Amino acid sequence: EGYYRWRCYKKQFPKIINKLVLRYNLELNRPARSNSIRPSCFELRIQFRTALTTGNRGEAEKAIDLLDKYELDSALNTQMMKIKMWHHFREFNRIESFHNLPALLSLPDLPPPIDNYIRDALKEDPSTITKIQDCHGDYNKSLHEEIWDSWFYSLIETKDSNEARNTLERIDSTSADTLNSELVELYTKGWNDLILLNDFLLANKSLINEGLITFIDKFVREQDFPKRNYADLYLAILRLWCELNSGVSINRELGHILLELACALLQLNHEIDEIKTILEFWWSSRPVPAQLPFVLDAIELLSNHHPDKQAASNLWIEAASLANRNIGEILQSEKKLWCEVGRKIGFDNDTINEFFPEEIAFEPEDILCNANLNKISIICMRKEQAQSAAKQIEKRTSTDVSIITSKVAGTETDNAKTADVIILVWMATTHAVFRALDGVDRKRIAYVQGTGESSIVRALERWCKANRK
16 A cells, blocks of 8 residues: 556666656755745734633734734734733733833823733832723723624624624623623524524624624633523524634634533533534534544543533544544654543543554653653642643652632632642633732743643643753
8 A cells, every 4th residue: 555566668767767866856856835825814813812812822922923924904003912912911021121112102092901901010000000990890881782782783683794893893891790681691692693694604704703702701711600690692602603613723722712611511501412512513524633632622521521421432433533544643642641531431441552552652751751840730710620630640740739729819829839830721710810820930831722631731741842951
């Protein structure tokens, strides 16, 4: 397999050899050329907001760099995006030392949120900051219902995408505390109605995605997430998110948001069979190697929260078959995770070895074992996943791992600050706990994409690789 044979006369053989040599030399001298697709400004802005929502700082910075590279937006806008990113990840020193900060502060119409971020970083006049925050709160409580109502009306009733885009620019932020039962019902109906728009939905995919991300950002990482009375709203958002983004493999953050919403609904025991179907549909829409990290997290999610213990078995078999066909592209540590998850589901070693043969499944050198870490802390409100990840890490490092599940700052977060590395599960950590880490060197924080135990272990492996001496 993989070879071709042909016969030729002896006198023609030298000529064939010469042609093959010429061909190979030509291949060696061919210049590398990439046919990368030029992204749009709207796509990169969505990528930026999605990366902030999932805590992927690298992708957020990459989006800003591409906006600058292709000159798709003004320098002033990308500078303000940097301010927002640095504040989002509490990198106040980057704001303080930003060379264009004086020019930004001198602007007569600097957006209030950016001004708030800068003042927060500079620790200027706390009373002023409080006033700004209070103003934003009053603004949201009085206008956010009107703005979202206008957003849904312009999309569903008049199908005016320009008006919807202008409405999005008016949306500053919303708070879960400002929603009453009537608003939850209104927004649930709005997101469900958008799914039925078909051609209009696909034609305005980027616009609706940006609106979804704006909405999700305030309702997934809020302190009391998930709320039982929001279950129908979570489901409506999940359905639309799947409809818009299934089949996309280049942006893993999209899958992380899907998993977090699915996790909330499984925890609330709300339409769990539909959630299982949505996870399977997301995978089957584009079953490619790039989606393997997502499907591994999805398998863990089903095994942890679905009452049917066999709910994830078919998904594991399908995904493991693809992993086996691409075994050379999968890291040895990831193969180990696949085996651990397979055993957790209930597969025996013989079945697992069919997909991940024992002789090639493990590497002699373990990057975690050789990291020489004395103390590790995991900050995650998902206690079960954090405990499973801690057991795997302790087994490979012989290091005690502490788990912080608190929703507010306190002695637990103070203890975490002394760790060699803090594994921060972004989607399962409150803003209050993250703010408690303001004085910690960002190089000691490993941001986790997703909330599954394999995501936590992979984040630590990436951190160890990046900080390897």
